[in-house]
Amino acid sequence: MTFGAKGGEFAEAYIISHEYGHHVQNLLGDLQGGGGSGAESTAVRTELQADCYAGVWAKHAVETGYLEPLTGEQISQALDAASAVGDDRIQQQMQGWVNPETFTHGTSVQRQTWFRVGLDAGDPLACDTFHADI
Ligand SMILES: [Zn+2]
Numbered sequence: 001m002t003f004g005a006k007g008g009e010f011a012e013a014y015i016i017s018h019e020y021g022h023h024v025q026n027l028l029g030d031l032q033g034g035g036g037s038g039a040e041s042t043a044v045r046t047e048l049q050a051d052c053y054a055g056v057w058a059k060h061a062v063e064t065g066y067l068e069p070l071t072g073e074q075i076s077q078a079l080d081a082a083s084a085v086g087d088d089r090i091q092q093q094m095q096g097w098v099n100p101e102t103f104t105h106g107t108s109v110q111r112q113t114w115f116r117v118g119l120d121a122g123d124p125l126a127c128d129t130f131h132a133d134i
Pocket of ligand 1: 022047050
């Protein structure tokens with residue numbers, strides 16, 4: 001599957017791991033409906049946590065040799081690609097419909113920050129974007 005994003009193979013892996021992060025949130029009961037659209041909204045916190053979980057995955061993927069160690073440039077490209085693509089287009093391709101409640105993402109700075117929190121910590125417990133100062 002192609003999402004039409006630039007940024008190379010890690011960008012694709014990042015997008016898939018972000019979506020898998022939403023799956024984990026769903027299993028944990030952390031996917032809450034609605035959530036508004038402001039900078040501190042539940043919707044943004046949900047997206048930033050998925051970015052953080054993607055970072056946790058990436059750290060372990062590097063440790064197990066699945067991924068080459070990541071450069072800062074690769075991370076920037078991947079997050080740019082993710083912003084360009086957005087969950088809305090991914091949902092449309094995978095489900096054939098779009099849920100507008102999930103359109104809101106954080107800023108690219110917020111997304112990079114939380115990806116790096118996950119990448120540095122390697123622990124999903126570090127990804128408490130619902131209570132942290134985002
Ligand atoms: Zn998302």
